[in-house]
Amino acid sequence: MTIKLYMTSITTSREIFNRQTRIKQVLDAKGIEYEEIDLSKDQEKRNEMREKAGIPDLLPPALFNGNIYCGDFETFEDAVEDGTLKKYLGLE
Numbered sequence: 001m002t003i004k005l006y007m008t009s010i011t012t013s014r015e016i017f018n019r020q021t022r023i024k025q026v027l028d029a030k031g032i033e034y035e036e037i038d039l040s041k042d043q044e045k046r047n048e049m050r051e052k053a054g055i056p057d058l059l060p061p062a063l064f065n066g067n068i069y070c071g072d073f074e075t076f077e078d079a080v081e082d083g084t085l086k087k088y089l090g091l092e
Contacts, residue, residue, distance in 0.1 A: 003027070003034040003089055004064040006049040010040040019073040020061045026080055032089065065090035 005027070007020045027034050039046045039060055050058045053069040063070040070076075070089055079088035086092045 002066060003032060003070075003091075004037055004066075005034050006037045006039060006045070006062040006064070007060045008040040009038050016060060023061050023063070023073065023076055026076075026085070030085065032086075032091070063089065 005020075005023060007023075008016065011017055024034075024036075037045055037049075039049065049060070049062055049064075050056055052064065052067055053062060058072070061076075062072055063076060068090060071079075075088070076085075079085045
């Protein structure tokens with residue numbers, strides 16, 4: 001399955017920008033391939049992200065393995081700290 005990073009290239013929130021950047025840096029450093037899905041270009045993708053996650057007010061960034069919701073930035077950071085990133089992403 002493909003790791004999908006739902007993100008936005010246009011944001012007024014520095015926090016969202018920093019979180020997205022951190023996720024991309026970690027995935028790149030670990031050699032984990034992923035697809036970026038830019039929510040600022042397609043409102044339907046935002047609805048899709050929220051529906052698949054089952055969280056009506058979910059904000060980016062959000063990670064999925066195919067159609068399976070892995071989590072948000074906080075759970076991603078927890079997995080990085082715990083050394084369980086690949087398991088968290090469903091790659092093990």
